[in-house]
Amino acid sequence: MIDVENLTKKFDDVTAVDGVTFHVDEGEVFGFLGPNGAGKTTTVRMLSCLISKTSGDARIAGYDIDNTADSLKIRKIIGLVPDNVGLYEELSAYKNLDFYGKLYECNKTQRKENIEHFLRMLGLWDKRDVAAGAFSKGMKQKIAIARALIHEPKILFLDEPTVNLDPESSKMVREFILELKKENKTIFLNTHNLDEAQKICDKIGILNTKLMATGSPKELEESVWGSKTVIQLEQVNEMILDALDKLSLNSIINDDNKLTIDVVNPEKENPAIVAAIVRAGGHVQYVTELSPTLEDVYLKFVR
Amino acid sequence: MKLWKSWVIASKDFSVFRKKKSIIYSVIIIPLLMSIILPFIISSSGLKSGSITIGEFTALLNAFSFFFVILAASLTTVIASYSLLGEKVEKSIEPLLATPTTDEEILLGKSFAAFLPPIASIYVGLVIFMVLIDKLTYSSLGYFYYPNWNIAIIILLVAPLAAILSVELGVILSSRVNDVRAAQQLGQLVIIPFFGIYILGEIGYISLGINSMLLISAMLLVIDVILFYISTITFRREEIITKWK
Ligand SMILES: Nc1ncnc2c1ncn2[C@@H]1O[C@H](COP(=O)(O)OP(=O)(O)OP(=O)(O)O)[C@@H](O)[C@H]1O
Numbered sequence: 334m335i336d337v338e339n340l341t342k343k344f345d346d347v348t349a350v351d352g353v354t355f356h357v358d359e360g361e362v363f364g365f366l367g368p369n370g371a372g373k374t375t376t377v378r379m380l381s382c383l384i385s386k387t388s389g390d391a392r393i394a395g396y397d398i399d400n401t402a403d404s405l406k407i408r409k410i411i412g413l414v415p416d417n418v419g420l421y422e423e424l425s426a427y428k429n430l431d432f433y434g435k436l437y438e439c440n441k442t443q444r445k446e447n448i449e450h451f452l453r454m455l456g457l458w459d460k461r462d463v464a465a466g467a468f469s470k471g472m473k474q475k476i477a478i479a480r481a482l483i484h485e486p487k488i489l490f491l492d493e494p495t496v497n498l499d500p501e502s503s504k505m506v507r508e509f510i511l512e513l514k515k516e517n518k519t520i521f522l523n524t525h526n527l528d529e530a531q532k533i534c535d536k537i538g539i540l541n542t543k544l545m546a547t548g549s550p551k552e553l554e555e556s557v558w559g560s561k562t563v564i565q566l567e568q569v570n571e572m573i574l575d576a577l578d579k580l581s582l583n584s585i586i587n588d589d590n591k592l593t594i595d596v597v598n599p600e601k602e603n604p605a606i607v608a609a610i611v612r613a614g615g616h617v618q619y620v621t622e623l624s625p626t627l628e629d630v631y632l633k634f635v636r
Numbered sequence: 637m638k639l640w641k642s643w644v645i646a647s648k649d650f651s652v653f654r655k656k657k658s659i660i661y662s663v664i665i666i667p668l669l670m671s672i673i674l675p676f677i678i679s680s681s682g683l684k685s686g687s688i689t690i691g692e693f694t695a696l697l698n699a700f701s702f703f704f705v706i707l708a709a710s711l712t713t714v715i716a717s718y719s720l721l722g723e724k725v726e727k728s729i730e731p732l733l734a735t736p737t738t739d740e741e742i743l744l745g746k747s748f749a750a751f752l753p754p755i756a757s758i759y760v761g762l763v764i765f766m767v768l769i770d771k772l773t774y775s776s777l778g779y780f781y782y783p784n785w786n787i788a789i790i791i792l793l794v795a796p797l798a799a800i801l802s803v804e805l806g807v808i809l810s811s812r813v814n815d816v817r818a819a820q821q822l823g824q825l826v827i828i829p830f831f832g833i834y835i836l837g838e839i840g841y842i843s844l845g846i847n848s849m850l851l852i853s854a855m856l857l858v859i860d861v862i863l864f865y866i867s868t869i870t871f872r873r874e875e876i877i878t879k880w881k
């Protein structure tokens with residue numbers, strides 16, 4: 334659905350996006366993670382035909398972002414929730430949406446039905462005639478999302494949709510995104526919220542001008558290190574450490590009677606480790622697995 | 637080019653203007669006041685008492701009708717800067733550009749929005765002005781002074797061309813300025829040359845008759861064409877997204 338090959342954008346002497354390659358399939362939620370200035374917004378702007386690329390290639394549903402005729406077709410099948418909501422503050426929620434419905438070439442019935450559908454879904458139908466300027470940030474963000482969906486696009490680009498929102502509104506927006514995924518929409522989500530990316534994305538790309546890594550949250554986590562086994566003992570002594578040394582393990586850290594051991598194949602190695610400790614007279618209290626979080630992945634690639 | 641899309645954009649702007657008191661006041665009230673005040677100044681100018689000649693009197697009238705050209709230029713910059721900078725300040729230009737609408741359709745829509753309200757209001761003002769002048773001067777002149785060729789050229793050529801100049805200036809200014817007020821104040825500089833012409837006409841240095849009006853129209857047309865090219869260059873999506881800060 335979104336095919337990006339070596340995409341690059343330079344602003345004069347600043348390279349904002351450098352040779353990025355990735356693919357997003359239909360119905361997938363793709364999360365673009367990266368620090369401030371990583372080039373997330375720039376990428377979304379190129380893909381939604383707002384700015385031109387410097388080099389490389391990108392196709393949206395087969396249409397070329399660099400072709401003027403195609404760019405109109407692309408804009409018809411995508412929806413964009415930009416980082417600034419940009420509503421017309423003097424106009425009501427309904428009028429804001431109706432205006433965009435017209436520009437997206439929806440007919441009257443379609444506009445009426447979709448505006449009602451989305452405003453109800455987002456809990457704002459009762460406030461449809463209130464001027465957008467009177468809404469809270471969260472409500473404005475919701476209207477901006479409804480605005481991007483008014484023409485029932487196949488692909489939705491969201492640029493940090495939960496930034497500035499309270500936890501409850503953020504949760505609502507996330508649930509709404511998952512709802513859209515059920516309708517088989519392809520979703521491209523810019524965020525620097527790792528938790529959010531982990532919760533809702535099928536695939537994640539870590540961007541820092543260059544694309545540092547892509548994969549499912551699980552794949553990315555596993556790529557950082559294998560696994561670690563954590564064993565809490567009543568008392569760690571020399572005998573136990575000697576016994577473990579003989580198992581030729583990669584690394585053992587002893588911290589307050591808690592052993593953190595790097596393992597390559599936990600299912601095979603863990604029983605041998607525990608048996609060795611027990612034979613050396615150790616009292617095992619807990620055995621747990623320590624796996625890397627998305628945060629570890631992110632920090633590894635972004636630092 | 638889908639003209640109806642430009643019209644959708646212009647209509648949206650009209651709804652926004654309706655919520656802005658300052659815009660309503662300047663666009664409706666000022667031409668209305670002019671159309672009433674100017675005839676009364678003229679009626680007290682002493683034509684009846686014979687203290688000025690018919691020649692002086694018509695020069696005065698021509699100068700006053702030129703006042704509406706100044707208004708056309710000045711009111712249009714107010715609206716043009718509001719219409720474009722409003723989008724820039726509220727950051728609504730990005731979602732607008734993300735719709736399947738071309739840069740030309742947006743620019744034309746914005747131009748309609750800035751051009752039509754002042755010109756409509758000035759036309760109404762001019763009609764009132766002409767009717768009042770005729771009423772006030774028929775007894776002394778023995779004929780209806782208006783309508784005449786002079787005012788026809790103002791209505792059909794000079795005023796619209798001056799308004800178009802202001803629209804284009806507004807487009808160019810919006811790309812450089814970040815603040816509606818600043819743009820409106822800078823935009824007001826456009827009236828200086830028009831005011832100069834008005835003063836020269838008023839003191840009798842130049843005649844503001846038919847020939848001068850045609851000459852002014854021709855000059856405006858040339859300036860409009862040049863500014864049109866500059867404004868279409870500044871109004872490109874890439875420029876707007878990356879340079880309009
Ligand atoms: N219009 C512009 N002109 C010049 N440089 C720009 C422009 N827009 C972005 N950049 C530069 O491109 C780089 C990427 O910016 P971008 O806004 O895409 O980052 P981002 O990942 O969206 O960051 P954030 O998380 O802060 O939104 C930055 O170094 C920025 O300074």
Ligand SMILES: [Mg+2]
Pocket residue numbers: 373374375416492
């Ligand atoms: Mg950004």
